[in-house]
Amino acid sequence: MKTVGTDMFQSGPGKPSSPDPLTDDAALRRTWVAVSAAILGVFMSILDIQITNASLKDIFGSLSATQDEGSWMSTAYLAAEVTVIPVTAFFMTVLGLRMYMLASGFFFLVFSTLCGYAWNLESMIVFRMLQGLAGGALIPMAMTLLLTRLPPASRPTGLAWLMLSTTLAPAFGPTIGGVLTSMYGWPSIFFINWGPGILLLIGLAHGLDHDAGKAGALRQADWLSIATMTVGLVSLIVFLEEGNTRDWFDSRFVQVFFGLALVNLSIWIYRMFSRTSPYVNLRLYARRNFGVSSIVGATSGMALYGSTFLLPLFLSQIAGYNSFQIGLVIMWMGLPQIFLMPVVARFAKVYDNRLICALGLILFAVSSFMNTNMTADTMRDQLVASQLFRGLGQPMIVLTLSNFATARMELTNMSSASSLFNMSRILGGAVGTAILATLLTTREKYHSMRLGESVSFFFEQCA
Incomplete structure (x- = not known):
């Protein structure tokens, strides 16, 4: 595998090269405005998966829900988001990229607001599901937009910023949610979407040209x-x-x-x-670069989402931290990425991306091993180093994997590639969270049983 650089996006063999995007300065600036807005939309969508983690006690108390009942909040959002990603390319064809992105952004804001006004658990679940349907579509559309509308020389930079948003969002989700909940109450974690959401709509409306959809594709769809x-x-x-x-x-x-x-x-x-x-080309998984990068992306998603699931749970239930204190710990995973991602993007043009990815995986593994000795006495200062290591490793992983997944990908397959790559990563996160939750329950039962044995033995000795 050669070093992936700015020549990684090529037309397929035997096909005419696609026309280059407009390189006029004004047109390029408009395109960057649209790409920036789309990246902001991706950040919002992924942020809302994790933003409730540090605020669950407040939400459950307000909605009179138990923890088991409240888990449907995240289930509904994640299920809707994963489901809409593969069909995004089809709906882009039907509605046009501009219309579909604007509609998704608008309805994401509407349903976010309704989540903040939810009056019981059932209404919250419905609004979270609708929010996920709107937000999930923004993820592959942003990737498709930057890979098809930006000039080849600018695509690696755009991809770096997109990947930064996908790793910062899970890191800052609990932080932002914790701070807002402690200051303004839990509904504010949904209302906050209006700030970046307005910028998203303005940026897309200004940066994207009108493109006609193909409503006739609805009649030919494989329903x-x-x-x-x-x-x-x-x-x-x-x-x-x-x-x-x-x-x-x-x-x-x-x-x-x-x-x-x-x-x-x-x-x-x-x-x-x-x-x-097919409306999504599953044959792309058979390609070595795309298949391997999707598998590694799914496994790294397991680790990323798993870590952001376990640590807030530990800090809340064991350390007794409130939502604000949890956010202050988690944020150390995000801070290094802001400064490191542009550096990694530059290195990825020069050095072998496999080496950069391997280094990122090693750093992430080291950070995980550093957390294996946590006890009830572990405090915030003892967790900062592991969070920093994790923050250093993540940009190296996600950027190089996205480079591998899109290397030499034909423009006709770019929508399918972005949908499948993002779906694999999010599904990996769901699998990782499920595995860790099961292990946690199993170990709780085991230690509870051992404690019970000790108590019984103690009373037998006393007798």
Whole structure:
């Protein structure tokens, strides 16, 4: 694998080269405005996965929900976000890129506001699901926008900023949520989206030209594939998110959703491979660069989302930190990335991206091992070093993986590539969180049993 640089985006063999994007200074500035706005939208969308983590006690108390019931808040958002990502390319064709991005941004703000006004758990779950549907579409559209509208020399820079937003959002989510909750109450974590959201809409409206959609594509759509994909992905997320709280396959509920996921995703995959022009090209996974980078991206997503799940839980339940204090700890994972990402982007043009990615994975692994000795006496100052190591490693991983995934990718496949790469990463995060939650429950039961044995033995000795 050669060093990935500014020549990584090429047309496929035997196909005419696509026309270069406009290089006029004014047009380029407008394109950068649109790309910047789209990156802001990605940050908002991913931020809202994690922003409730440090505020769950306040939200559950206000909505009179238990922790098990409240878990449906994140399940609904994540299921909706993962489901909409693969069909984004299809809806871009139907509505046009500009219209679809503006509509997604607008409805994301509307449903964010409704989340802040939720009057009970049921209304919160519905609004979170609708928020995820709108926000999830912004993620692959931003990647498609910068890869197809920016000149080749500017794409690595745009990709670096996009990847920075995807790693900063999980890091700063609990921090921002904790600070806002402690100062203004939990509804403010949803209302805060209006600030960047207005900038998002203005930037997209100014930077993107009108493009005609193809409404006729709705009549030619493979609705059976879309339906099976939707049911399959939603069932998979519900299975992963709810399995631990319901004791996995001992629960009929979990068994049903596992079966729905298995059957529907199998049908969807078969139909995608059997059609000559599928709405998402799953054959891209067979390409070495894209397949390997998607697998590594999914596993690193497991680690990233898993760490942002475990640490706030530890600080809240063991250390007794409030939402503001939790945010002050988590933010140390995000600060190094702001300064390091531009450096990594420059190095990625010169040095072998495999070496940079390997170094990032090593740093992330070291940070995880540094957290293995946490006890009830562990305080904030003892966690800063591990957070810094994690923040140093993440930019090296996500930027180089995105370079590998899009290297020499044809423009006709760019939408599918961005959708599948982002879906793999988010699904990896869901799997990682489910595994860690299960391990945590298992170890709690084990230690509870051991404590019970010790107590029984103590009383026997006293007798």
